[in-house]
Amino acid sequence: MTETTTAPAAPLTAGAPATPGEAVPRRRRRRLTPGRVLAWAVMILLLLVTLFPFYWMLRTALSSNGALYANSTSLLPVDFSWGGFERVFGLQSTEEAIAQGGSGASIDFWLYLRNSVVVATVVTACQVFFSAMAAYAFSRLRWRGRNAVFGVFLLSLMVPAIFTLLPNFILVRELGLIDTLLGIMLPGLFMTPFAIFFLRQFFMNVSTEVEEAALIDGASKVRVFFAIIIPMSVGPIATISILTYIGSWNDYFWPLMVSYTDDSRVLTVALGNFNAQSPQTGPDWAGLMAATLVAALPMILLFLVFARRIVNSIGFSGIK
Secondary structure: OOOOOOOOOOOOOOOOOOOOOOOOOOOOOOOOOHHHHHHHHHHHHHHHHHHHHHHHHHHOOOHHHHHHHOOOOOOOOOOOOOOOHHHHHHOOOHHHHHOOOOOOOOOOOOHHHHHHHHHHHHHHHHHHHHHHHHHHHHHOOOOOHHHHHHHHHHHHHOOOOOHHHHHHHHHHHOOOOOOOHHHHHHHHHOOHHHHHHHHHHHHOOOHHHHHHHHOOOOOOOOOOOOOOOHHHHHHHHHHHHHHHHHHHHHHHHHHHHHHOOOOOHHHHHHHHHHHOOOOOOOOOOHHHHHHHHHHHHHHHHHHHHHHHHHHHHHHHHHOO
Protein backbone atom coordinates (compact mmCIF):
# COMPACT_ATOMS: atom_id res chain seq x y z
CA MET A 1 0.00 0.00 0.00
CA THR A 2 1.56 3.20 -1.18
CA GLU A 3 1.22 6.41 0.80
CA THR A 4 0.66 9.54 -1.17
CA THR A 5 2.21 12.74 0.03
CA THR A 6 0.90 16.20 -0.75
CA ALA A 7 3.11 19.22 -1.23
CA PRO A 8 2.66 21.97 1.34
CA ALA A 9 0.48 24.80 0.17
CA ALA A 10 2.35 27.83 -1.11
CA PRO A 11 2.15 30.78 1.25
CA LEU A 12 -0.28 33.46 0.26
CA THR A 13 1.61 36.43 -1.07
CA ALA A 14 0.44 39.99 -1.07
CA GLY A 15 0.17 40.09 -4.85
CA ALA A 16 -1.49 36.70 -5.44
CA PRO A 17 -5.28 36.51 -5.47
CA ALA A 18 -6.84 34.61 -2.61
CA THR A 19 -8.54 31.30 -3.43
CA PRO A 20 -11.99 30.50 -2.07
CA GLY A 21 -11.84 29.48 1.55
CA GLU A 22 -8.64 31.32 2.30
CA ALA A 23 -8.56 34.35 4.55
CA VAL A 24 -7.69 37.64 2.86
CA PRO A 25 -4.91 39.39 4.76
CA ARG A 26 -6.00 42.70 6.19
CA ARG A 27 -3.97 45.87 5.87
CA ARG A 28 -2.05 46.48 9.02
CA ARG A 29 -3.26 49.49 10.89
CA ARG A 30 -0.82 52.03 12.17
CA ARG A 31 -0.36 51.81 15.89
CA LEU A 32 -1.63 54.78 17.83
CA THR A 33 1.38 56.15 19.64
CA PRO A 34 1.60 59.08 22.08
CA GLY A 35 3.71 60.99 19.54
CA ARG A 36 1.05 60.59 16.84
CA VAL A 37 -1.70 61.71 19.22
CA LEU A 38 0.36 64.76 20.22
CA ALA A 39 1.00 65.66 16.56
CA TRP A 40 -2.72 65.50 15.71
CA ALA A 41 -3.57 67.54 18.79
CA VAL A 42 -1.07 70.26 17.79
CA MET A 43 -2.40 70.31 14.20
CA ILE A 44 -6.01 70.64 15.37
CA LEU A 45 -5.03 73.40 17.80
CA LEU A 46 -3.21 75.33 15.05
CA LEU A 47 -6.21 74.89 12.75
CA LEU A 48 -8.57 76.27 15.38
CA VAL A 49 -6.28 79.22 16.09
CA THR A 50 -6.10 80.00 12.36
CA LEU A 51 -9.84 79.76 11.70
CA PHE A 52 -11.09 81.40 14.89
CA PRO A 53 -10.57 85.03 13.67
CA PHE A 54 -12.72 84.30 10.60
CA TYR A 55 -15.44 82.83 12.80
CA TRP A 56 -15.28 85.81 15.16
CA MET A 57 -15.55 88.14 12.19
CA LEU A 58 -18.68 86.30 11.00
CA ARG A 59 -20.13 86.25 14.54
CA THR A 60 -19.65 90.00 14.89
CA ALA A 61 -21.11 90.71 11.43
CA LEU A 62 -24.28 88.79 12.33
CA SER A 63 -24.74 90.61 15.65
CA SER A 64 -26.43 93.83 16.58
CA ASN A 65 -24.20 96.73 17.57
CA GLY A 66 -26.13 97.58 20.72
CA ALA A 67 -26.14 93.99 21.94
CA LEU A 68 -22.42 93.55 21.25
CA TYR A 69 -21.44 96.01 23.95
CA ALA A 70 -23.77 94.35 26.45
CA ASN A 71 -22.53 90.79 25.79
CA SER A 72 -19.14 91.08 24.13
CA THR A 73 -17.81 87.68 25.31
CA SER A 74 -20.52 85.52 23.76
CA LEU A 75 -19.25 82.97 21.24
CA LEU A 76 -22.52 83.06 19.30
CA PRO A 77 -24.04 86.03 17.42
CA VAL A 78 -25.61 88.45 19.87
CA ASP A 79 -29.14 89.52 18.90
CA PHE A 80 -28.84 87.96 15.43
CA SER A 81 -29.24 90.56 12.66
CA TRP A 82 -28.43 91.01 8.97
CA GLY A 83 -28.14 94.76 9.50
CA GLY A 84 -24.36 94.88 9.04
CA PHE A 85 -24.57 93.33 5.57
CA GLU A 86 -27.56 95.51 4.68
CA ARG A 87 -25.56 98.65 5.53
CA VAL A 88 -22.63 97.42 3.44
CA PHE A 89 -24.77 96.82 0.36
CA GLY A 90 -26.73 100.05 0.86
CA LEU A 91 -30.04 98.30 1.56
CA GLN A 92 -30.85 100.31 4.70
CA SER A 93 -32.26 103.77 4.95
CA THR A 94 -30.42 106.44 6.92
CA GLU A 95 -32.86 106.15 9.84
CA GLU A 96 -32.55 102.35 10.01
CA ALA A 97 -28.75 102.50 9.86
CA ILE A 98 -28.55 105.05 12.69
CA ALA A 99 -31.03 103.06 14.78
CA GLN A 100 -28.85 99.94 14.47
CA GLY A 101 -25.63 101.72 15.37
CA GLY A 102 -24.44 102.71 11.91
CA SER A 103 -23.31 106.14 10.79
CA GLY A 104 -26.07 106.61 8.24
CA ALA A 105 -23.56 107.68 5.58
CA SER A 106 -24.02 106.31 2.08
CA ILE A 107 -21.57 103.64 0.97
CA ASP A 108 -21.13 102.90 -2.73
CA PHE A 109 -19.99 99.31 -2.23
CA TRP A 110 -20.45 98.23 -5.85
CA LEU A 111 -18.28 101.11 -7.11
CA TYR A 112 -15.48 100.13 -4.72
CA LEU A 113 -15.85 96.50 -5.77
CA ARG A 114 -15.66 97.42 -9.45
CA ASN A 115 -12.50 99.46 -8.87
CA SER A 116 -10.86 96.58 -7.00
CA VAL A 117 -11.74 94.09 -9.74
CA VAL A 118 -10.43 96.40 -12.49
CA VAL A 119 -7.16 97.15 -10.66
CA ALA A 120 -6.47 93.54 -9.67
CA THR A 121 -7.35 92.14 -13.12
CA VAL A 122 -5.29 94.61 -15.15
CA VAL A 123 -2.29 94.41 -12.82
CA THR A 124 -2.36 90.61 -12.88
CA ALA A 125 -2.68 90.33 -16.66
CA CYS A 126 0.08 92.83 -17.45
CA GLN A 127 2.46 91.79 -14.69
CA VAL A 128 2.28 88.07 -15.47
CA PHE A 129 2.64 88.66 -19.22
CA PHE A 130 5.73 90.88 -18.96
CA SER A 131 7.25 88.76 -16.20
CA ALA A 132 6.84 85.63 -18.34
CA MET A 133 8.69 87.28 -21.23
CA ALA A 134 11.50 88.42 -18.92
CA ALA A 135 11.71 84.96 -17.35
CA TYR A 136 11.99 83.38 -20.81
CA ALA A 137 14.80 85.78 -21.70
CA PHE A 138 16.69 84.90 -18.50
CA SER A 139 16.22 81.14 -18.89
CA ARG A 140 16.49 80.47 -22.63
CA LEU A 141 18.19 83.36 -24.44
CA ARG A 142 21.97 83.66 -24.41
CA TRP A 143 23.22 87.21 -24.08
CA ARG A 144 26.12 88.95 -22.40
CA GLY A 145 25.55 89.94 -18.79
CA ARG A 146 22.44 87.81 -18.39
CA ASN A 147 23.40 86.39 -15.00
CA ALA A 148 24.55 89.78 -13.71
CA VAL A 149 21.25 91.42 -14.64
CA PHE A 150 19.31 88.57 -13.08
CA GLY A 151 21.37 88.98 -9.91
CA VAL A 152 20.34 92.63 -9.75
CA PHE A 153 16.71 91.56 -10.04
CA LEU A 154 17.19 89.15 -7.13
CA LEU A 155 18.85 91.86 -5.05
CA SER A 156 15.78 94.04 -5.51
CA LEU A 157 13.81 91.43 -3.57
CA MET A 158 15.72 92.55 -0.47
CA VAL A 159 14.53 96.16 -0.77
CA PRO A 160 11.51 96.78 1.51
CA ALA A 161 8.45 97.89 -0.44
CA ILE A 162 7.99 100.93 1.78
CA PHE A 163 11.24 102.43 0.43
CA THR A 164 9.71 102.65 -3.06
CA LEU A 165 6.47 104.38 -2.05
CA LEU A 166 7.80 107.95 -2.08
CA PRO A 167 9.63 107.70 -5.46
CA ASN A 168 6.57 106.04 -6.99
CA PHE A 169 4.29 108.73 -5.58
CA ILE A 170 6.46 111.52 -7.02
CA LEU A 171 6.51 109.80 -10.42
CA VAL A 172 2.73 109.29 -10.46
CA ARG A 173 2.19 112.91 -9.39
CA GLU A 174 4.46 114.24 -12.15
CA LEU A 175 2.55 112.15 -14.67
CA GLY A 176 -0.73 113.64 -13.49
CA LEU A 177 -2.18 110.27 -12.47
CA ILE A 178 -3.06 111.06 -8.86
CA ASP A 179 -6.60 109.92 -7.95
CA THR A 180 -6.89 107.63 -10.98
CA LEU A 181 -7.05 103.87 -11.37
CA LEU A 182 -4.05 103.98 -13.69
CA GLY A 183 -2.04 105.71 -10.97
CA ILE A 184 -2.89 102.88 -8.58
CA MET A 185 -1.95 100.22 -11.13
CA LEU A 186 1.22 101.78 -12.55
CA PRO A 187 3.87 100.63 -9.98
CA GLY A 188 2.92 96.96 -10.37
CA LEU A 189 1.82 97.02 -13.98
CA PHE A 190 4.91 95.62 -15.68
CA MET A 191 6.89 93.01 -13.74
CA THR A 192 8.13 91.99 -10.31
CA PRO A 193 11.35 90.18 -9.34
CA PHE A 194 9.46 87.41 -7.59
CA ALA A 195 7.30 86.62 -10.63
CA ILE A 196 10.36 86.58 -12.87
CA PHE A 197 12.25 84.29 -10.50
CA PHE A 198 9.24 82.00 -10.08
CA LEU A 199 8.63 81.54 -13.82
CA ARG A 200 12.33 81.35 -14.66
CA GLN A 201 12.74 78.38 -12.31
CA PHE A 202 9.99 76.53 -14.18
CA PHE A 203 11.19 77.47 -17.67
CA MET A 204 14.64 76.10 -16.85
CA ASN A 205 13.08 72.70 -16.05
CA VAL A 206 11.18 72.47 -19.34
CA SER A 207 12.75 70.16 -21.91
CA THR A 208 14.45 71.98 -24.76
CA GLU A 209 13.89 69.24 -27.38
CA VAL A 210 10.54 70.56 -28.62
CA GLU A 211 11.87 74.10 -28.67
CA GLU A 212 14.98 73.11 -30.65
CA ALA A 213 12.82 71.18 -33.14
CA ALA A 214 10.65 74.25 -33.69
CA LEU A 215 13.72 76.45 -34.20
CA ILE A 216 15.08 74.00 -36.78
CA ASP A 217 11.74 74.17 -38.63
CA GLY A 218 12.18 77.93 -38.90
CA ALA A 219 10.10 79.20 -35.97
CA SER A 220 11.27 82.41 -34.34
CA LYS A 221 11.91 82.84 -30.63
CA VAL A 222 8.72 84.85 -30.31
CA ARG A 223 6.66 82.10 -31.90
CA VAL A 224 8.33 79.47 -29.73
CA PHE A 225 7.47 81.50 -26.65
CA PHE A 226 3.78 81.91 -27.50
CA ALA A 227 3.16 78.55 -29.21
CA ILE A 228 5.27 76.20 -27.08
CA ILE A 229 6.49 77.68 -23.79
CA ILE A 230 3.24 79.37 -22.74
CA PRO A 231 0.98 76.30 -23.36
CA MET A 232 3.47 74.07 -21.51
CA SER A 233 3.53 76.47 -18.53
CA VAL A 234 -0.18 76.88 -17.88
CA GLY A 235 0.13 75.56 -14.31
CA PRO A 236 2.87 77.90 -13.03
CA ILE A 237 1.40 80.87 -14.92
CA ALA A 238 -1.98 80.21 -13.33
CA THR A 239 -0.31 79.96 -9.92
CA ILE A 240 1.59 83.25 -10.20
CA SER A 241 -1.58 84.86 -11.58
CA ILE A 242 -3.54 83.81 -8.50
CA LEU A 243 -0.81 85.02 -6.13
CA THR A 244 -0.55 88.32 -7.99
CA TYR A 245 -4.32 88.81 -7.99
CA ILE A 246 -4.56 88.18 -4.25
CA GLY A 247 -1.67 90.55 -3.53
CA SER A 248 -3.14 93.30 -5.70
CA TRP A 249 -6.60 92.83 -4.20
CA ASN A 250 -5.27 93.11 -0.62
CA ASP A 251 -2.99 96.09 -1.27
CA TYR A 252 -3.91 98.97 1.00
CA PHE A 253 -1.18 101.53 1.67
CA TRP A 254 -0.37 102.50 -1.93
CA PRO A 255 -4.04 102.97 -3.01
CA LEU A 256 -4.54 104.99 0.18
CA MET A 257 -1.74 107.36 -0.87
CA VAL A 258 -2.96 107.82 -4.44
CA SER A 259 -6.78 107.79 -4.29
CA TYR A 260 -8.73 110.68 -2.78
CA THR A 261 -12.27 110.28 -4.11
CA ASP A 262 -14.75 107.45 -4.59
CA ASP A 263 -14.05 107.32 -8.33
CA SER A 264 -10.63 105.71 -7.72
CA ARG A 265 -11.09 104.24 -4.24
CA VAL A 266 -10.68 100.47 -4.00
CA LEU A 267 -12.42 98.18 -1.54
CA THR A 268 -9.60 97.91 1.00
CA VAL A 269 -9.34 101.70 1.31
CA ALA A 270 -13.12 102.01 1.47
CA LEU A 271 -13.12 99.77 4.55
CA GLY A 272 -10.95 102.33 6.33
CA ASN A 273 -13.36 105.11 5.41
CA PHE A 274 -16.23 102.95 6.59
CA ASN A 275 -14.59 102.76 10.01
CA ALA A 276 -13.92 106.52 9.99
CA GLN A 277 -17.64 107.19 9.49
CA SER A 278 -18.49 105.59 12.84
CA PRO A 279 -21.13 107.39 14.89
CA GLN A 280 -20.40 109.03 18.22
CA THR A 281 -21.76 106.03 20.11
CA GLY A 282 -18.81 103.90 18.97
CA PRO A 283 -17.51 102.00 15.94
CA ASP A 284 -19.99 100.17 13.75
CA TRP A 285 -18.39 96.80 14.44
CA ALA A 286 -21.12 94.75 12.81
CA GLY A 287 -20.97 96.77 9.58
CA LEU A 288 -17.19 96.87 9.57
CA MET A 289 -16.86 93.11 10.04
CA ALA A 290 -19.53 92.48 7.40
CA ALA A 291 -17.66 94.68 4.91
CA THR A 292 -14.36 92.99 5.76
CA LEU A 293 -15.88 89.54 5.30
CA VAL A 294 -17.40 90.48 1.95
CA ALA A 295 -14.07 91.92 0.78
CA ALA A 296 -12.05 88.89 1.91
CA LEU A 297 -14.47 86.16 0.82
CA PRO A 298 -13.61 86.18 -2.92
CA MET A 299 -9.90 85.78 -2.19
CA ILE A 300 -10.52 83.02 0.35
CA LEU A 301 -12.62 81.07 -2.14
CA LEU A 302 -10.07 81.65 -4.89
CA PHE A 303 -7.25 80.29 -2.75
CA LEU A 304 -9.28 77.28 -1.57
CA VAL A 305 -10.14 76.30 -5.14
CA PHE A 306 -6.55 76.57 -6.42
CA ALA A 307 -4.63 75.72 -3.21
CA ARG A 308 -3.38 72.35 -4.48
CA ARG A 309 -2.20 73.81 -7.79
CA ILE A 310 -0.36 76.61 -5.99
CA VAL A 311 1.47 74.21 -3.67
CA ASN A 312 2.37 71.79 -6.48
CA SER A 313 3.69 74.56 -8.76
CA ILE A 314 5.77 76.11 -6.01
CA GLY A 315 7.28 72.73 -5.18
CA PHE A 316 8.02 71.98 -8.84
CA SER A 317 9.66 75.36 -9.32
CA GLY A 318 12.13 74.61 -6.57
CA ILE A 319 11.09 77.41 -4.18
CA LYS A 320 11.71 76.29 -0.60
